[in-house]
Amino acid sequence: MKKMRMQKSPVYLNLEDYEMTGEPIINQVRRLQDISGIFKNEQAFKEIDQEQLAYTVQAWMPVPEKTPGGLFFGVSTIYPGKVGNEYFMTKGHFHSELDRAEFYWGIQGRGALILMDHNRRVWAEEVYPGSLHYIGGHIAHRLANTGEKNLIVGACWPSDAGHNYEEIAINGFSGRLVEQDGEPVLIETF
Amino acid sequence: MKKMRMQKSPVYLNLEDYEMTGEPIINQVRRLQDISGIFKNEQAFKEIDQEQLAYTVQAWMPVPEKTPGGLFFGVSTIYPGKVGNEYFMTKGHFHSELDRAEFYWGIQGRGALILMDHNRRVWAEEVYPGSLHYIGGHIAHRLANTGEKNLIVGACWPSDAGHNYEEIAINGFSGRLVEQDGEPVLIETF
Numbered sequence: 001m002k003k004m005r006m007q008k009s010p011v012y013l014n015l016e017d018y019e020m021t022g023e024p025i026i027n028q029v030r031r032l033q034d035i036s037g038i039f040k041n042e043q044a045f046k047e048i049d050q051e052q053l054a055y056t057v058q059a060w061m062p063v064p065e066k067t068p069g070g071l072f073f074g075v076s077t078i079y080p081g082k083v084g085n086e087y088f089m090t091k092g093h094f095h096s097e098l099d100r101a102e103f104y105w106g107i108q109g110r111g112a113l114i115l116m117d118h119n120r121r122v123w124a125e126e127v128y129p130g131s132l133h134y135i136g137g138h139i140a141h142r143l144a145n146t147g148e149k150n151l152i153v154g155a156c157w158p159s160d161a162g163h164n165y166e167e168i169a170i171n172g173f174s175g176r177l178v179e180q181d182g183e184p185v186l187i188e189t190f
Numbered sequence: 191m192k193k194m195r196m197q198k199s200p201v202y203l204n205l206e207d208y209e210m211t212g213e214p215i216i217n218q219v220r221r222l223q224d225i226s227g228i229f230k231n232e233q234a235f236k237e238i239d240q241e242q243l244a245y246t247v248q249a250w251m252p253v254p255e256k257t258p259g260g261l262f263f264g265v266s267t268i269y270p271g272k273v274g275n276e277y278f279m280t281k282g283h284f285h286s287e288l289d290r291a292e293f294y295w296g297i298q299g300r301g302a303l304i305l306m307d308h309n310r311r312v313w314a315e316e317v318y319p320g321s322l323h324y325i326g327g328h329i330a331h332r333l334a335n336t337g338e339k340n341l342i343v344g345a346c347w348p349s350d351a352g353h354n355y356e357e358i359a360i361n362g363f364s365g366r367l368v369e370q371d372g373e374p375v376l377i378e379t380f
Contacts, residue, residue, distance in 0.1 A: 002378040004365070006302055006316040013295055013322045015205075020322070062324040069289035069327045071346065099259035103346055105203055112196055126196040132203045132210070134252040137259045156261065156293055156346035175194070188192040 011060050011073075018075040018107045018152050020058045028057040035091055037169070040176060041084030053079050055090055055143075063159050070159030077152050078111060078145040085178040089114070092142025092173060096162025099137035102155060106131040109151035112177050112184060116140040122175035124186045127153060140168060144177045146184040201250045201263075208265040208297045208342050210248045218247040225281055227359070230366055231274030243269045245280055245333075253349050260349030267342050268301060268335040275368040279304070282332025282363060286352025289327035292345060296321040299341035302367050302374060306330040312365035314376045317343060330358060334367045336374040 011022035033050035059074035081088040092114070095102070104113060104127070111127040118138050125133055127143065135141045145151040175186045201212035223240035249264035271278040282304070285292070294303060294317070301317040308328050315323055317333065325331045335341040365376045 003370075004313065004376040004378065006314045006374065006376065009315050009321050009323045011322045011324075013320045015297070015320050060322065060324070063291070063326065069287065069291055069348065071291045071293055071324070071348070073293050073295075073322060073324075073346075097259065101253070101259055101261045101349075103261055103263050105263075107205065123194065124196045125199050130203045130205050131199050132201045132250065132263060133199045134201075134250070134261070134263075136253065156263075158259065158261070158348065159291075161259075180193075184196065186194040186196065188194065 018154055020060060020075060026059045026061060030054045030056070038089065038091060038172070039083035039086050041086065044084035048083065052081070054088055055079060061159065065159060065162065067159040072157055072159050074155045075152065076143060076155060077150050078143050079150060080145050080148050082179060085180070087112070087144040087146050087177050087179065087184065089144035089177065090142045091165055092140055092168045094140045094164040094167055095137070096164045097160055100158045100161035101137055102135040102141065102157040102161065104133040104135065104143070105154045107152040107154055109145060109149045110147035111151040111153075112144045112146055114142045114144060114173060114175065114177055114186070116173050116175070120174040122173055122186065122188060124175070124177060127151065140173065142173065146177070208344055210250060210265060214250070216249045216251060220244045220246070220280070228279065228281060228362070229273035229276050231276065234274035238273065242271070244278055245269060251349065255349060255352065257349040262347055262349050264345045265342065266333060266345060267340050268333050269340060270335050270338055272369065275370070277302070277334040277336050277367050277369065277374065279334035279367065280332045281355055282330055282358045284330045284354040284357055285327070286354045287350055290348045290351035291327055292325040292331065292347040292351065294323040294325065294333070295344045297342040297344055299335060299339050300337035301341040301343070302334045302336055304332045304334060304363060304365065304367055304376070306363050306365070310364040312363055312376065312378060314365070314367060317341065330363065332363065336367070
């Protein structure tokens with residue numbers, strides 16, 4: 001009768017700020033220079049320090065991408081700021097495997113999850129600590145920070161989802177989240 | 191140019207205790223009488239109030255079970271207690287679609303994630319606030335509470351994973367998590 005001690009999982013998640021530590025964690029950094037072209041006001045964009053952090057992503061990907069049935073776990077941090085009246089945001093993407101879903105949940109800060117279906121219908125959900133968001137298949141998604149502090153969002157998605165950034169890079173979303181009278185408003189742009 | 195307000199997600203997650211509120215949330219309750227047969231010491235089991243709560247599961251299942259590409263989000267609460275020297279635990283299962291993975295992460299309390307592969311090799315990972323656990327495909331999993339307070343664990347899994355409880359109901363796990371000298375120890379049983 002063999003006795004065994006419990007093992008430790010290789011990854012630890014700080015529940016306050018969702019910083020992930022352990023191995024193997026992937027760290028992505030996106031500065032403003034990495035996301036040129038997604039904001040409407042190109043002049044305002046040029047006037048901002050291009051080295052400024054726009055967002056970071058940490059992820060634990062325990063199996064290779066495209067593994068059927070697997071899952072990835074991640075944390076996105078979107079920094080506060082605006083380009084003209086448009087809030088800092090992520091590039092946004094559809095999944096390459098179009099029917100793959102994703103969960104997001106707000107940890108810190110305030111923001112918006114901007115969603116668009118394949119008919120280019122656009123809408124947005126408010127993101128705040130404890131808001132839980134189901135992003136169904138065939139829905140493009142991007143996060144915007146509408147607050148003064150970092151927006152931190154947890155995420156879980158299938159390892160065979162993939163990212164299709166191209167469609168958004170070419171056609172954008174059909175709405176922009178801008179500040180009007182101090183409030184975030186989603187403006188349909190088609 | 192249409193202006194839109196942001197919507198609220200239908201589900202809110204209390205980040206302190208992971209209580210989920212909103213619609214539609216599924217609530218499952220398992221009392222001791224619902225999990226008879228999983229503990230070794232049958233005499234000790236009979237002496238405990240059968241109405242006592244063993245564990246509860248809350249889940250947001252935004253799409254029907256078996257939907258390809260979808261995801262579910264849930265919270266398991268395992269109550270503290272022992273049957274003889276064996277800790278209160280969940281029934282445990284493989285996924286019906288064997289290759290489907292799952293993430294668990296500890297929120298409150300202390301416990302163990304007991305894991306077994308298809309060759310009946312068994313091991314356990316320590317669960318505590320912030321511990322993040324990847325349960326790969328083909329791995330049976332169950333949670334046990336080794337502490338004095340509720341063990342609360344977050345979870346995300348594919349909507350087409352399904353639950354195969356039968357194999358565990360018939361053959362059990364090849365290890366039992368028991369208290370020895372005040373410490374949890376996994377005893378291989380084959």
